[in-house]
Amino acid sequence: GxxxxxxxxxxxxxxxxxxxxxxxxxxxxxxxxxxxxxESGKGPQFIIDIRSNMDKRQxxxxxxxxxxxxxxxxxxIAATQPGDSAVYFCAVRTGGYQKVTFGIGTKLQVxx
Amino acid sequence: xxxxxxxxxxxICQRGTSLTIQxxxxxxxxxxxxxxxxxxxxxTLIATANQGSEATYESGFVIDKFPISRxxxxxxxxxxxxxxxxxxxxxxxxxxxxxxxxxxxPGTRLTVL
Numbered sequence: 001g002x003x004x005x006x007x008x009x010x011x012x013x014x015x016x017x018x019x020x021x022x023x024x025x026x027x028x029x030x031x032x033x034x035x036x037x038x039e040s041g042k043g044p045q046f047i048i049d050i051r052s053n054m055d056k057r058q059x060x061x062x063x064x065x066x067x068x069x070x071x072x073x074x075x076x077i078a079a080t081q082p083g084d085s086a087v088y089f090c091a092v093r094t095g096g097y098q099k100v101t102f103g104i105g106t107k108l109q110v111x112x
Numbered sequence: 113x114x115x116x117x118x119x120x121x122x123x124i125c126q127r128g129t130s131l132t133i134q135x136x137x138x139x140x141x142x143x144x145x146x147x148x149x150x151x152x153x154x155x156t157l158i159a160t161a162n163q164g165s166e167a168t169y170e171s172g173f174v175i176d177k178f179p180i181s182r183x184x185x186x187x188x189x190x191x192x193x194x195x196x197x198x199x200x201x202x203x204x205x206x207x208x209x210x211x212x213x214x215x216x217x218p219g220t221r222l223t224v225l
Binding site: 041042043089093100105 | 113116145153154156160204215219
């Protein structure tokens with residue numbers, strides 16, 4: 001089956017610095033990847049996604065990089081702000097309509 | 113993206129009772145999903161709820177413990193039956209809005225005493 005993991009359970013960054021959150025997946029047939037942000041007491045919020053035919057996608061202050069060779073993706077947040085403090089999950093689809101597997105999550109703490 | 117609401121937002125229940133959680137979407141959606149998020153952990157899919165057919169359960173989850181209804185394209189319920197303290201979790205519904213992405217409701221925080 002699919003396993004999805006994150007390298008760092010907690011990441012502390014200074015306000016204004018860039019943040020990088022990593023995620024590894026195991027199934028080379030995975031074709032769609034999503035990053036979610038979950039603030040305390042709330043449901044996961046969609047941030048950005050990327051398909052397997054791409055290796056980079058940019059949004060507002062966020063960039064997702066996909067390396068299919070080593071089955072790794074990352075979320076980069078530019079100029080990290082206190083409002084970015086949350087738990088970030090990667091989610092990976094491997095076949096099946098919209099069915100995804102979630103990683104273990106990384107808690108991002110922004111130091112003012 | 114769809115707007116999703118859940119009721120109740122939180123509840124405290126006694127062991128052996130049941131709790132039914134409602135999920136309402138502001139538009140018609142084909143796929144609805146129910147997840148469990150145990151304290152400090154990631155999300156685990158319980159089942160996929162399709163309108164007009166029985167829910168599809170993931171390994172480790174059974175219909176007797178987690179009965180699901182999906183009476184129409186905007187609504188679903190998840191019941192957590194015969195509650196034990198191990199069922200204390202956040203329960204989340206999500207929807208697929210026709211694209212690839214799932215969007216989540218705010219969650220229901222269940223505490224079992």
